[in-house]
Amino acid sequence: MKTLLISGAAAALLSFGLISTANADKHAFNDAESAVDYRQKGFSLIRNNFVAMGEMVKGEVDYDAAIFAQRANDLARLSHIPWQGFIVEGAQPGNDTDALPEIWDNWDDFKERAESFISDTQNLAEAAAGGSMDDIKPAFMAAAKNCKGCHDNYKD
Ligand code: HEC
Structure with a gap:
């Protein structure tokens, strides 16, 4: 059994607006x-959708507005998912994870x-609904920056 430390950050996480429970503990x-x-x-799943959209943005796969918009919608919804799995502070290296302990040391950052990722994927979904690659491309690039920015700091 791994020891579980419920992070003091759990309360802060409520301000994510992502946690459905009213109880911070x-x-x-x-x-x-x-x-x-x-x-x-x-x-x-985030990566699956992101890669599929990237292929269309790069022109490796023909742009299909309906498929792209579905992917972008799914991504926007998935962008809320992973963060709840970080509330358990014991879930650090040694548990088959690439998450660095710095996450819990720099929780606000x-x-x-995470919040900027969520809002950028929302913007991408809105651009995708419009159906114009001229709008989609910059929105996709903006969303993509979040992946590397966070991984460089917080993923092994
Ligand atoms: C706010 C931080 C953050 C953002 C934004 C983020 N990631 Fe990550 N990602 C992580 C962390 C931390 C892990 C390590 C999770 C673990 O192993 O417990 C991870 C792990 C992953 C993994 C490996 C999952 C596995 O099966 O082990 C993939 C793939 C991935 N991220 C893709 C992406 C993509 C694509 C994006 C952008 C579209 C993205 N991530 C955005 C923090 C982030």
Whole structure:
């Protein structure tokens, strides 16, 4: 059994607006492993959608407005998913995770990055609904910056 430390950041996480519970001390997971697994699967689905859109943005695959818009909508919804899996502070290296302990040392910065990712994916979904690649491309690039920016700081 891994020791679970419920982060003091759990309260701060409520301001994410992502946690459905009204109780700041509660989180959705029984143990660190399931929290890690959940967030990694969320990121994995994020990548699937992101890569598929990237192929259209780069012209490697023909742009299909309906498929792109569906991907962008799914991404916008998925952008909310991984963060709940970070509330369990014990879910750090040694638990089959690439998440760096710096996340919990710089919680406000991590949270801001997550929030800007969420809003940039929302912008991308709105651009995609318009159906013009001229609008989509800059919105896609803006969303893409979030991945590397956060990974460089917080992912092994
Ligand atoms: C605010 C920070 C943050 C943002 C933004 C972010 N990631 Fe990550 N990502 C992480 C962290 C932290 C991990 C490590 C999770 C773990 O292993 O527990 C991770 C892991 C991953 C993984 C590996 C999942 C697995 O199966 O182990 C993929 C793929 C990934 N991210 C893709 C993306 C893509 C694509 C984007 C942008 C569209 C993105 N991420 C945006 C922080 C972020």
